[in-house]
Amino acid sequence: MKVVKFGGTSLATGAAVKQALNIITADPARQIVVVSAPGKRHDGDIKVTDLLIRYANETINGEDTAKTVQEIFERYETIGHFFDLPDEKIKIIKELLVDLPKKDYPNDEYLLAAFKAHGERLNARLIAMIMNHLGIKARFVDPTEAGIMVTGAPNDAIVNPETYRNLAGFKYEVYDRLVFPGFFGITPSGHIATFSRGGSDITGAILARGFHARLYENFTDVDAIFSANPNVVDDPEPIRTMTYREMRELSYAGFSVFHDEALIPAIQGQIPINVKNTHAPEKPGTMIVPEKGFKPENIITGVASGKHFSALYLHKYLLNKEAGFTLRILDILEKHNVPYEHMPSGIDDISIIFDKKFLNDQLIDVLCDEIQNKINPDRLEWIDDYSITMIVGEGMRDRVGAAAGILQPLADAHISLQMINQGASQISIMLGTKRADADKAVQVIYHQFFAN
Ligand SMILES: Nc1ncnc2c1ncn2[C@@H]1O[C@H](COP(=O)(O)OP(=O)(O)O)[C@@H](O)[C@H]1O
Numbered sequence: 001m002k003v004v005k006f007g008g009t010s011l012a013t014g015a016a017v018k019q020a021l022n023i024i025t026a027d028p029a030r031q032i033v034v035v036s037a038p039g040k041r042h043d044g045d046i047k048v049t050d051l052l053i054r055y056a057n058e059t060i061n062g063e064d065t066a067k068t069v070q071e072i073f074e075r076y077e078t079i080g081h082f083f084d085l086p087d088e089k090i091k092i093i094k095e096l097l098v099d100l101p102k103k104d105y106p107n108d109e110y111l112l113a114a115f116k117a118h119g120e121r122l123n124a125r126l127i128a129m130i131m132n133h134l135g136i137k138a139r140f141v142d143p144t145e146a147g148i149m150v151t152g153a154p155n156d157a158i159v160n161p162e163t164y165r166n167l168a169g170f171k172y173e174v175y176d177r178l179v180f181p182g183f184f185g186i187t188p189s190g191h192i193a194t195f196s197r198g199g200s201d202i203t204g205a206i207l208a209r210g211f212h213a214r215l216y217e218n219f220t221d222v223d224a225i226f227s228a229n230p231n232v233v234d235d236p237e238p239i240r241t242m243t244y245r246e247m248r249e250l251s252y253a254g255f256s257v258f259h260d261e262a263l264i265p266a267i268q269g270q271i272p273i274n275v276k277n278t279h280a281p282e283k284p285g286t287m288i289v290p291e292k293g294f295k296p297e298n299i300i301t302g303v304a305s306g307k308h309f310s311a312l313y314l315h316k317y318l319l320n321k322e323a324g325f326t327l328r329i330l331d332i333l334e335k336h337n338v339p340y341e342h343m344p345s346g347i348d349d350i351s352i353i354f355d356k357k358f359l360n361d362q363l364i365d366v367l368c369d370e371i372q373n374k375i376n377p378d379r380l381e382w383i384d385d386y387s388i389t390m391i392v393g394e395g396m397r398d399r400v401g402a403a404a405g406i407l408q409p410l411a412d413a414h415i416s417l418q419m420i421n422q423g424a425s426q427i428s429i430m431l432g433t434k435r436a437d438a439d440k441a442v443q444v445i446y447h448q449f450f451a452n
């Protein structure tokens with residue numbers, strides 16, 4: 001059995017859904033289907049998830065929602081009409097949309113999560129209805145019924161292990177095809193919570209692990225995962241095969257094509273992942289596989305940069321001799337519920353790198369104030385302009401000279417580095433640069449290792 005997940009661009013129009021259905025029906029093993037909400041149909045278009053966020057905000061602010069509801073409904077209606085699905089059937093989508101503000105939510109965060117999740121929830125219902133209308137046996141399954149349980153923040157949830165016990169008891173084998181909405185699960189108190197943006201990939205991986213799929217096929221809008229983001233490098237080389245670890249490090253730093261958290265269930269279940277193009281399913285795409293037995297073809301597999309970081313730089317003489325220095329910083333971060341990403345240090349200096357999504361201006365001021373008072377550094381500097389570039393490859397393991405091959409061309413291109421981190425992971429080198437240099441760093445490194 002295979003789990004197949006289709007991203008938003010693969011389901012944005014009736015014609016795209018038809019192509020997805022051709023892919024599903026071409027292989028009887030494609031039994032578990034996971035769908036995203038309809039995505040962008042063209043540049044400048046708005047994803048249904050973003051329309052739902054607008055709908056949620058209008059509801060919270062007591063504003064008129066009629067126009068937004070109609071805009072969202074028309075996205076589904078157009079897809080339904082493409083398949084001549086009767087209005088009688090499509091109208092359930094409108095009813096569910098209109099009902100959203102009438103439900104009870106513990107607070108606005110839960111309201112936002114529930115509204116957002118309906119992009120996927122309504123799409124899975126619609127696609128199951130279309131399949132039945134076309135004579136394809138299929139059934140919509142809600143995460144409540146399957147027991148996809150989550151904990152954590154309502155808009156940044158994590159899967160709860162109970163999910164796997166629930167899925168073990170769910171007899172998927174007796175159905176021809178099941179259509180699951182991606183992106184969300186149910187909290188212990190019975191409310192909807194979503195994963196972070198792009199999180200339908202995570203649902204696919206959870207189901208692949210829970211049902212012991214032999215393959216997780218992830219259909220998107222590119223032929224493969226490329227060695228660099230195609231929006232940054234022209235015509236980058238496709239990656240044929242890569243390891244889970246390589247993908248995790250690259251998706252963390254910007255390979256948005258596959259969600260970094262989605263790798264964890266796949267690794268736990270040792271499920272191979274195949275990222276493929278919905279519009280060219282005959283192409284091999286990229287296989288993401290376990291490390292064992294993997295033979296790298298190149299020194300580096302890919303290079304990526306993420307621009308969503310900022311850093312706190314602290315300088316204090318004899319910092320290396322002061323027991324408990326780091327612990328006191330971590331205490332302050334924990335008190336404010338702020339996770340840190342990395343903490344490279346020298347003898348008198350330490351940088352703490354954060355993901356911006358966990359911060360706001362007020363929190364930054366509070367953190368800096370407490371650290372200044374409790375730690376008393378000689379210098380404290382908040383660096384808002386911070387990017388991380390990751391150069392990743394199993395081929396770098398135990399390889400002498402890999403760092404020199406990376407650093408020299410960056411110096412030649414006058415890119416100044418705020419941080420270099422190698423060692424903790426044997427398969428990657430992490431560089432800190434200014435945001436404006438991040439794309440250039442990717443281009444320089446790509447050309448050094450691939451274009452030559
Ligand atoms: N290294 C990469 N290889 C392929 N695509 C990439 C890479 N880095 C970023 N992308 C972007 O990821 C996009 C696909 O991801 P996403 O839009 O989330 O897909 P989906 O809607 O199918 O989930 C591609 O269109 C491409 O612009």
Ligand SMILES: N[C@@H](CC(=O)OP(=O)(O)O)C(=O)O
Pocket residue numbers: 006007008009036037039047049119182183196197198199200201
């Ligand atoms: N629709 C959600 C979840 C998702 O995974 O979407 P996509 O597969 O289109 O990236 C989002 O936009 O975040």
